[in-house]
Amino acid sequence: MIxxxxxxxxxELKNRTGWDIKPQGACKGEVCIPLPSSVTTADGLIDLPxxxxxxxxxxxxxxxxxxxxxxxxSGGKALTTxxxxxxxxPDWQGKTFRLSSLLGxxxxxxxxxxx
Amino acid sequence: MREExxxxxxxxVTVALDTLGLKATLPFIEAANPTHPSLIDEGHLLDELFGFxxxxxxxxxxxxxxxxxxxxxxxxxRDARRSKVEVPRLIPEEAKTYIEEMxxxxxxxxxxxxxxxxxxxxxxxxxxxxxxxSNSRFALSPEEVLNRxxxxxxxxxxxxxxxELGQYLYRQGKTDLAVAHFREAHRLxxxxxxxxxxxxxxxxxxxxxTDLYESDWLKDIRKSGAENYYPALDMD
Numbered sequence: 371m372i373x374x375x376x377x378x379x380x381x382e383l384k385n386r387t388g389w390d391i392k393p394q395g396a397c398k399g400e401v402c403i404p405l406p407s408s409v410t411t412a413d414g415l416i417d418l419p420x421x422x423x424x425x426x427x428x429x430x431x432x433x434x435x436x437x438x439x440x441x442x443x444s445g446g447k448a449l450t451t452x453x454x455x456x457x458x459x460p461d462w463q464g465k466t467f468r469l470s471s472l473l474g475x476x477x478x479x480x481x482x483x484x485x
Numbered sequence: 486m487r488e489e490x491x492x493x494x495x496x497x498v499t500v501a502l503d504t505l506g507l508k509a510t511l512p513f514i515e516a517a518n519p520t521h522p523s524l525i526d527e528g529h530l531l532d533e534l535f536g537f538x539x540x541x542x543x544x545x546x547x548x549x550x551x552x553x554x555x556x557x558x559x560x561x562x563r564d565a566r567r568s569k570v571e572v573p574r575l576i577p578e579e580a581k582t583y584i585e586e587m588x589x590x591x592x593x594x595x596x597x598x599x600x601x602x603x604x605x606x607x608x609x610x611x612x613x614x615x616x617x618x619s620n621s622r623f624a625l626s627p628e629e630v631l632n633r634x635x636x637x638x639x640x641x642x643x644x645x646x647x648x649e650l651g652q653y654l655y656r657q658g659k660t661d662l663a664v665a666h667f668r669e670a671h672r673l674x675x676x677x678x679x680x681x682x683x684x685x686x687x688x689x690x691x692x693x694x695t696d697l698y699e700s701d702w703l704k705d706i707r708k709s710g711a712e713n714y715y716p717a718l719d720m721d
Contacts, residue, residue, distance in 0.1 A: 371649070372649065372650065372653045386530075388534060426639065426642070427642065428639065428642050428643040428646050429646075430643065430646045430647065430650065432650055432654070432662060432666070434662055435650075435654055435657075435659060435662055437650065437653070437654075439646040439647075439649050439650040439653075440646065441533075441642040441643055441644075441645045441646030441649070442533050442534075442637065442642050442645050442646075443637070443642065444637050444638060444639040444641065444642035444643075445637070445638070445639065446636075446637060447536070447631055447634035447635065447636055447637060448535065448536025448555075448556075448634050448635040448636075448637045449535065449536060449552065449555055449630065449631055449634035450631075451627075451631075452551050452552045452553075452627035452630040452631060453550065453551060453552070454544075454546050454550045454551065454552050455534045455535075456550070457530060457531065457534060459500065459524040459525065459526050459530065460524065460525055461522055461523055461524050461525070462507065462510070462511070462514045462519070462523045462524070462525055467498075467522050467524055469498075469546075469550070470550065472496050472498070472522075472546075473548065473549070473550050474548050475494055475495065475496045475548060476494055476495045476496070476545070476546065476547060476548060476614070476615060476618075477495070477496050477497075477498055477545070477546040478495060478496075478497045478498070478543055478544075478545060478559075478611060479498045479500065479543060479544045479545075479546060480497065480498070480499050480500070480541055480542070480543045480559050481499075481500045481501075481502050481526075481531055481537050481540050481541065481542050481543075482499060482500070482501055482502070482540050482541045483501060483502045483503050483510075483540045483679070483682070483683070484501065484503050484505075484509040484510045484513055484686075485503070485509070485682050485683060485685075485686035485692065
């Protein structure tokens with residue numbers, strides 16, 4: 371997740387990483403990791419360095435570009451849960467597609483590339 | 486395949502992992518004229534969310550949105566190969582020798598079965614799952630899905646962050662900064678073909694040698710062994 375600031379909203383975090391901040395902690399699927407209250411700032415934003423440490427997510431910086439990047443959680447598997455992440459991407463005609471729109475159907479998700 | 490199985494409750498979703506987005510993918514998509522959702526993932530978001538490291542790869546999801554097979558090779562049926570698509574590409578004159586060498590090498594690797602194509606096996610399994618749902622022997626339990634998911638030690642996660650920064654900076658026109666991050670991503674995830682081929686292709690359309698990266702497609706596939714390009718399907 372590309373960042374210009376180290377404080378972000380809950381929805382920004384959820385949209386990009388799938389981690390949802392709930393009263394019981396940071397949750398993805400059925401997995402919830404308790405968080406100290408200091409992860410939330412006085413303005414209700416997420417203090418990313420503190421969250422990154424709790425979730426084992428790398429937070430790297432490119433000083434020349436003035437940017438940070440929050441990587442995925444580490445120490446386990448790429449999938450932390452078998453619940454599919456509900457991602458949103460544009461289709462080739464520019465319309466937004468959300469995976470959950472296909473709930474009720476079986477889905478074969480195939481990735482490919484031009485290269 | 487999609488037209489055959491859609492009436493039985495299967496939808497196919499294709500996702501192009503392509504930093505250059507529609508600019509790179511549109512000729513292929515227009516030629517395929519998809520009736521299913523055909524998505525563009527410029528940020529390689531799904532690499533990170535699911536753990537994809539090569540293409541084509543697939544994931545199966547059941548009606549409740551549960552993953553019943555994690556990322557694994559999804560071999561393209563022979564009649565759907567994109568080789569039929571005419572894509573205008575500017576091939577530099579000096580690259581022609583590399584292309585000839587690559588064409589011979591790939592042909593050789595396919596002939597001796599080193600680059601696997603188990604498309605018939607894969608699509609038999611898809612059909613079985615569509616017919617039998619959770620009773621199909623190919624539908625895995627949540628525990629087995631997680632067991633088979635790619636491990637993500639800290640260096641893999643750091644590599645993912647570098648790759649994301651590289652893509653962002655590349656799209657901003659900051660190529661020098663981007664290349665440094667791509668190189669770091671390659672170092673940290675040495676078996677990730679997606680990261681390598683995406684970066685190589687933006688420096689050299691045929692993924693041949695450049696001054697920016699130590700490796701190229703042919704060099705790396707010879708080094709790792711073509712038989713390791715796609716892992717064997719665990720579907721027996």
